[in-house]
Amino acid sequence: MQGPAAKGHWTGAAEPLAYGGLMPGHSYEVAKAFRDYDGDLHPQGERWRYLTYSFLPYDDGLSLFVAITPDQEWHIRLQDRPEEQGEIVRHLSDYIAPDLDTAPQIALLLPSEWARTRSQRTFRALGAAAGVLILLPIAAIGAAAVPGLLLAWAWSVVAAGVAGWFVAGKIWAKRRLQEVRGTFPPGIDAAAVARWIGAPRQDLDLFPGDIMRRMIYPPETILAGVPLGIMLAFDFDSRDRLVSVEPLR
Structure with a gap:
């Protein structure tokens, strides 16, 4: 040391x-x-x-x-x-x-922009706002040029917000998956995973094959004070060592 x-x-x-x-x-x-x-x-x-x-x-x-x-x-x-x-x-x-005698402290050391948007709902709202802000000036110019298409342009702005909401959700899920994979590297044992985030919703035996065991965790599972937000499968080999973490639909 x-x-x-x-x-x-x-x-x-x-x-x-x-x-x-x-x-x-x-x-x-x-x-x-x-x-x-x-x-x-x-x-x-x-x-x-x-x-x-x-x-x-x-x-x-x-x-x-x-x-x-x-x-x-x-x-x-x-x-x-x-x-x-x-x-x-x-x-x-x-x-x-x-250390159970010390109240858990969610790291203030996390990259600030990710720490502010770790809530999936917040991240999606920002995506929707971005979609609206991008299309709004274009719609305003188009509506001024062709007043008869005002309603169509209004609906296009709404559609841009909805698209931004869904795209942001996809980006958030990908980043959250990367965070979980960084927390649980390949080779860690199944008991350690359960010790850190609790018992899985489903614990499946998968054999024969390279993957012998699959532990499934629902989106509400808490990791570092924040829900996973996505359903994940932790796959283990015959020695109960983590092989990969994969998203489930």
Whole structure:
């Protein structure tokens, strides 16, 4: 474990990213003691606030950046190899759990424009408004030029708003899916997924095939204080390791 360093030393220019159920700005505690790549012991009960992570593929290095005090941050290094901390990385939720004594805090570190529009309804309303604003000047000019088509132009503005509403819904769903996939990377186990977002609505056995298990979560499932907004299927292999997260209609 490296640190302490001044706030922002490692994370000042980094995007706050979720990893394996760890959400930026949320507090966690060590549920099972472990040693990191530097040989430092993290005892059971150790608490900190998760900030973000980075990964170095060429040496399988996972870096978790955390804050134990508000004005300082630490760097926990792990190596995803069997002879090093591979067991910890692959079963991270067994070692690190939400700090139940600390009220969850939805990360203010999220990109501001996404944080403001994480509500699907808000995002769709903005899309509808954009559609109307784009077509309104054109409709005004057309109606002035040909007064007899005023009603037709009015309906075209309404149609533009409706189209904007639906297009924004598609964009929102795609971004939400990307966020969920970033939170639950391939390889995380099914128990960890259930631990973070609860029991699925349906838990299906799918065999034979590469996908052996499918856990289905409805749109109202809460992740980081916000409903998923879309129905998702979490697909697992024969070892109960996540293969992919896919949207369902």
